[in-house]
Amino acid sequence: MSLLDKYLAGWTFRTNRPEFDVGQEIEVYLTGYNNGTARARVGDTIIHVEDAPPDALDTRVRLRVDEFDVNDHVGEATFVEAIDGETF
Numbered sequence: 001m002s003l004l005d006k007y008l009a010g011w012t013f014r015t016n017r018p019e020f021d022v023g024q025e026i027e028v029y030l031t032g033y034n035n036g037t038a039r040a041r042v043g044d045t046i047i048h049v050e051d052a053p054p055d056a057l058d059t060r061v062r063l064r065v066d067e068f069d070v071n072d073h074v075g076e077a078t079f080v081e082a083i084d085g086e087t088f
Contacts, residue, residue: 016043017073020065027083030056045073052079
């Protein structure tokens with residue numbers, strides 16, 4: 001292994017279309033509502049959250065992924081909790 005390989009070991013690039021596994025818990029910001037359903041955007045990936053509280057817009061929350069389509073990068077998640085009331 002070269003010195004450069006050792007230096008770069010473990011480095012990865014972030015993607016604008018992340019994928020999530022069913023059951024995975026993620027921390028995101030709820031960025032809007034569409035037809036009464038909360039929505040979180042992570043890059044170009046969209047997660048719909050039907051049971052989010054109405055005052056959760058623009059707050060950091062923990063979600064549990066229920067469904068995820070890796071082709072369209074769209075998913076459904078269940079609201080778990082708001083995190084520290086942090087907003088952006």
